[in-house]
Amino acid sequence: MTGTSLRTYLITRLALVVPMVLILLTLVFLLMRVAPGNPIQAALGGHVPESVVKPIEHRLGFDKPLLTQYGDYLWDILRGNFGTTITDNRPLSQIIQQNGAATLELTFFAMLIAIVVGVAIGLVAGRYRDTWLDVGGRMFGIVVYATPPFFLGLLAQLVFGVWLGWLPTSDQASPLTQALLKTHTNILFVDAIWDGNWGALWDVTQHLILPATTLGLITAGVFVRLVRVNVIRTMRDDYIEAARARGIAERRVVFSHAFKNALVPVITVVGLNLALLLGGAVLTETTFNWPGIGHELVLYLENRDYAGVQGIIVVFALVVVAVSVIVDFINAYVDPRIRY
Amino acid sequence: MSGEPVLQARDLRVYYGTPGKPVRAVDGVTLDIGESEVVGLVGESGCGKSTLGRGILGLLPEGARADGEVIYGGRNLVTLSPRELRRLRGPDLGLVFQEPMTRLNPLLRISDHFHETLKQHEANLSDDEIRRRSLETLGRMGIPPTRFNQYPHEFSGGMRQRIMIALALVLRPKLLVADEPTTSLDVIVEGQILALLADLKRNFGTALLLITHNLGIVAEACDRMAVMYAGKIVEEGPVREVFADPAHPYTRELLRSTISLETTELHSIPGAPPNLIDPPPGCRFHPRCPDAMRVCAQLVPIEQRLDGGRRVQCWLHGPERLIPADGEQPLEREAIGVADEA
Numbered sequence A: 001m002t003g004t005s006l007r008t009y010l011i012t013r014l015a016l017v018v019p020m021v022l023i024l025l026t027l028v029f030l031l032m033r034v035a036p037g038n039p040i041q042a043a044l045g046g047h048v049p050e051s052v053v054k055p056i057e058h059r060l061g062f063d064k065p066l067l068t069q070y071g072d073y074l075w076d077i078l079r080g081n082f083g084t085t086i087t088d089n090r091p092l093s094q095i096i097q098q099n100g101a102a103t104l105e106l107t108f109f110a111m112l113i114a115i116v117v118g119v120a121i122g123l124v125a126g127r128y129r130d131t132w133l134d135v136g137g138r139m140f141g142i143v144v145y146a147t148p149p150f151f152l153g154l155l156a157q158l159v160f161g162v163w164l165g166w167l168p169t170s171d172q173a174s175p176l177t178q179a180l181l182k183t184h185t186n187i188l189f190v191d192a193i194w195d196g197n198w199g200a201l202w203d204v205t206q207h208l209i210l211p212a213t214t215l216g217l218i219t220a221g222v223f224v225r226l227v228r229v230n231v232i233r234t235m236r237d238d239y240i241e242a243a244r245a246r247g248i249a250e251r252r253v254v255f256s257h258a259f260k261n262a263l264v265p266v267i268t269v270v271g272l273n274l275a276l277l278l279g280g281a282v283l284t285e286t287t288f289n290w291p292g293i294g295h296e297l298v299l300y301l302e303n304r305d306y307a308g309v310q311g312i313i314v315v316f317a318l319v320v321v322a323v324s325v326i327v328d329f330i331n332a333y334v335d336p337r338i339r340y
Numbered sequence B: 001m002s003g004e005p006v007l008q009a010r011d012l013r014v015y016y017g018t019p020g021k022p023v024r025a026v027d028g029v030t031l032d033i034g035e036s037e038v039v040g041l042v043g044e045s046g047c048g049k050s051t052l053g054r055g056i057l058g059l060l061p062e063g064a065r066a067d068g069e070v071i072y073g074g075r076n077l078v079t080l081s082p083r084e085l086r087r088l089r090g091p092d093l094g095l096v097f098q099e100p101m102t103r104l105n106p107l108l109r110i111s112d113h114f115h116e117t118l119k120q121h122e123a124n125l126s127d128d129e130i131r132r133r134s135l136e137t138l139g140r141m142g143i144p145p146t147r148f149n150q151y152p153h154e155f156s157g158g159m160r161q162r163i164m165i166a167l168a169l170v171l172r173p174k175l176l177v178a179d180e181p182t183t184s185l186d187v188i189v190e191g192q193i194l195a196l197l198a199d200l201k202r203n204f205g206t207a208l209l210l211i212t213h214n215l216g217i218v219a220e221a222c223d224r225m226a227v228m229y230a231g232k233i234v235e236e237g238p239v240r241e242v243f244a245d246p247a248h249p250y251t252r253e254l255l256r257s258t259i260s261l262e263t264t265e266l267h268s269i270p271g272a273p274p275n276l277i278d279p280p281p282g283c284r285f286h287p288r289c290p291d292a293m294r295v296c297a298q299l300v301p302i303e304q305r306l307d308g309g310r311r312v313q314c315w316l317h318g319p320e321r322l323i324p325a326d327g328e329q330p331l332e333r334e335a336i337g338v339a340d341e342a
Helices: A002-015 A017-034 A039-043 A050-060 A066-078 A092-127 A132-146 A149-163 A175-180 A188-194 A198-235 A238-245 A250-278 A282-287 A293-302 A306-334 B049-057 B082-088 B110-121 B127-140 B157-169 B187-198 B215-221 B239-244 B249-256
Strands: B005-016 B023-034 B038-042 B065-072 B093-096 B175-179 B207-211 B224-229 B232-238 B303-306 B310-313
Touching (some): A017 A306, A039 A306, A092 A132, A092 A282, A092 A306, A149 A198, A149 A282, A175 A188, A175 A198, A198 A282, A238 B093, A282 A293, A293 A306, B005 B049, B023 B049, B023 B232, B038 B215, B049 B175, B049 B207, B093 B157, B127 B157, B187 B215, B224 B239, B224 B249, B232 B239, B232 B249
Parallel strands (some): B093 B175
Antiparallel strands (some): B005 B023, B005 B065, B224 B232
């Protein structure tokens, strides 16, 4: 019975993705057309003769009627063709593969740190409310959340990179590793393991520590406060008191009733943050010169490359849609009330 | 009282709040509950009924303190360690709450609740045995086995309350405290739940402390009743006798306030229960009592034993030797004049 309703829920949720994506794509398309100025002129730095601009416009289809452009744009995306940048003629699919892989690597480890640190501190602070553990947890949450990523990043670079000299302060790997490591997935961490190249793995890990910790701690700040509040609220719930009235051991009440129920709303926020990070942690990536999607987005924005920006935004939008679907699936699996 | 008392409260006190100005929610309550006996605890809202019911199980909110004695199985529950008290909750003392809608964990199946509860107290029970006992208890509460694996939100309020009762009874407690178990349910369901509770002694041999403000329920389901006012039990006795001839003016007024087919106009007791931080001197009911005497405003009434195993705390029943001269004159109340309000 519940199995059927879960399946129905999943099918409905998946069907809703189609209009959601269509609306997103249309919005991106319209926003890019509404933006003032000629994209070709902008990309070429302005004051370029018409005779140069016209053929490029024609090649890129900017001279067609708007509706035709819209149709072409949707059709291209449907075929998995996200376009080509104007300034350096790079296909978006290549950006996704290479820079997307770098972002994925950073996001995975940052999220791991954020969840482990943020959720653990939040649970402890909520459980031991108003003790020094709680005060410490809250302080940690506020401080890391309020610190701008570039500041925390620069501080980490200064301390661990410059003063102590323990860790590299920028890039995804040393030039030697980048040159020698064979490409399988574009995720250097995975590629190093793939080839059993432990020297490269050590190098990649060293490069990962500072950016992943910076990004992870800042995200953890959000989780600490959210988890703490949810634990405190859940501990006051009626079914907690009812479980105690049945003589359920306090450890069990806390772990299998309070913590589990408190973490349900956290799933959604973790998902949202995950989507944000996958879209490119612009500040962290820029600070550590990490060749991720956010890093590229800043480059194309600076060069006013509309095609590049549009392509990256479309990818970002699709990632958000995909992550939100996955989050809804997990929520529906964990919380039976959502399936209705 | 039938048989040996299963639980005895002796001068139980429960305080809330700061030591300087405590709220005396339960103030020196003495009450016995016999084996398989159904005792009704009645009174207005805010008179300490729920606090007494929870105080018995040691399930008090943070910041509450209890002293006095609650004797169960030869031990004083008030001084028991939290761990020992927890072991008694469930297999010995059960509690059913007022609002069933929020008392089951929404993420767990009904079967999970039973599994957890039985495993906690009888660790070596097999899964088959757990299932068999759970389904049997649920069956007696009218929940069919087909619904064992469903989630709480798939049940109505009345069914959830039956599940809560089954969850308490599956451990065969000696005493079940039911804190207004039907207040949030409709009348039909209320009748069904009460019928189940009234059958407890026949089916489970469980004593029941039924907390309610519904006197009709008490008349129907209880052997004995205790009337609570402002943290004290002012009258206690067999239901028939108390209904036929209430000894305390508060009981009498409470009984008059019920509605029946013969009711032609609504009766109520003027005023409201007193502030428990700073209760009135003497008898706490005297400001609202139609029979108040001078002594009532001066001295706290002494408990008197009446015929038929009844107890009452009211100067109308003496002892006369302790009432000062002129003490039996009607109390002249200070009229709340226009001048006072201005």
